[in-house]
Amino acid sequence: MDKRVDTTRLQKMARAYTASAVLYAALDVSLFTHVSGGLNSETSLVEATGLRPVDVDRLVSCALSLELLDWEGDHLVNSPDVETYLVEGKARYAGAWMMFTRPDVEGWFEMTQKMREPESSKLGMYQELTVDSARKYHRATSSIGFGAARRFVKTVDLSSRRHLLDLGGGSGAYSITAVENFKELRATVLDLPPVVVATQEYIADAGVEDRVKTVGADFTTGEFPSPVDVIVMASNLPIYDGEVVSDVVARAFRALEPGGEMHLIGEMLNDDRKGPIDAAMWGMNELICGSEGRAHTRSECENYFTTAGFSDVEVIDFVPGILARCVGHKP
Numbered sequence: 490m491d492k493r494v495d496t497t498r499l500q501k502m503a504r505a506y507t508a509s510a511v512l513y514a515a516l517d518v519s520l521f522t523h524v525s526g527g528l529n530s531e532t533s534l535v536e537a538t539g540l541r542p543v544d545v546d547r548l549v550s551c552a553l554s555l556e557l558l559d560w561e562g563d564h565l566v567n568s569p570d571v572e573t574y575l576v577e578g579k580a581r582y583a584g585a586w587m588m589f590t591r592p593d594v595e596g597w598f599e600m601t602q603k604m605r606e607p608e609s610s611k612l613g614m615y616q617e618l619t620v621d622s623a624r625k626y627h628r629a630t631s632s633i634g635f636g637a638a639r640r641f642v643k644t645v646d647l648s649s650r651r652h653l654l655d656l657g658g659g660s661g662a663y664s665i666t667a668v669e670n671f672k673e674l675r676a677t678v679l680d681l682p683p684v685v686v687a688t689q690e691y692i693a694d695a696g697v698e699d700r701v702k703t704v705g706a707d708f709t710t711g712e713f714p715s716p717v718d719v720i721v722m723a724s725n726l727p728i729y730d731g732e733v734v735s736d737v738v739a740r741a742f743r744a745l746e747p748g749g750e751m752h753l754i755g756e757m758l759n760d761d762r763k764g765p766i767d768a769a770m771w772g773m774n775e776l777i778c779g780s781e782g783r784a785h786t787r788s789e790c791e792n793y794f795t796t797a798g799f800s801d802v803e804v805i806d807f808v809p810g811i812l813a814r815c816v817g818h819k820p
């Protein structure tokens with residue numbers, strides 16, 4: 490029997506941008522922060538936001554329907570993830586990251602034109618970074634990067650390691666968290682020259698200047714600081730094409746001591762490329778931002794490692810549905 494189809498899924502997709510817009514507006518007016526602070530009726534939200542009652546009614550209906558808000562009796566409450574990550578002033582506030590790609594919205598809706606008349610360069614948006622834009626950028630990445638780094642040190646035992654090289658380390662989230670957890674470890678964050686100025690501020694804030702150093706360099710060229718016994722490259726995989734990534738992995742292999750290990754953490758596609766959607770979309774994001782990068786599959790990543798000479802290569806879920814971790818050892 491023919492499987493019945495209807496337009497529901499396609500209609501939802503055609504208007505998926507509406508959910509992003511509602512989330513941005515809710516964050517603009519600190520909706521979740523007000524609700525968390527006890528301004529949890531529509532009357533008090535009208536007063537707190539200065540919006541018209543009809544717009545609070547619209548916004549609250551959307552937020553309830555998107556399961557950002559819920560009812561508890563006759564008052565509003567935040568959903569658990571919203572309460573943890575979208576309330577200003579809370580330790581795990583990640584609003585900066587949720588808003589981070591908002592400036593790209595226009596570009597995403599120019600996708601067809603960008604594909605027809607492509608303009609790209611190897612470093613894409615990264616070649617224009619300044620110290621100020623790097624600071625802003627890493628205010629956003631650090632709001633989720635430190636959480637990912639905590640997950641990394643819980644999953645990977647670095648207690649026998651002495652020197653970590655963190656390629657494209659940004660805020661230094663992985664290096665800082667790793668030296669805080671493994672007392673014998675030192676780390677070097679390698680990132681672009683304007684970025685490491687911001688990195689040094691995170692390192693100073695954490696009080697680990699004596700154990701985490703920075704190198705301002707482009708990881709697509711040149712040899713890496715050596716010897717090191719563990720290398721991490723996190724959350725920059727789709728920025729580059731296969732040629733660049735395999736070359737980085739090959740130079741990382743050379744920099745490692747025998748017995749050392751490398752971890753490539755990023756959004757990776759399943760081998761049939763049927764997801765995760767996030768990995769595919771970060772690949773497309775490189776069109777929007779003007780780099781030559783694309784989404785890589787898990788087996789492509791494994792192949793970069795084995796071609797470089799790594800053994801015991803495997804890809805493991807890191808944040809299921811979002812990030813995977815490819816690990817290999819230098820014999």
Ligand SMILES: C[S@@+](CC[C@H](N)C(=O)[O-])C[C@H]1O[C@@H](n2cnc3c(N)ncnc32)[C@H](O)[C@@H]1O
Binds near residue numbers: 630634684722
């Ligand atoms: C999304 S951030 C990830 C930062 C950090 N690894 C984390 O997971 O929190 C990507 C980082 O890669 C850096 N990066 C991108 N291309 C680079 C290059 N060619 N050389 C050095 N760093 C680069 C960027 O400057 C940025 O800091």
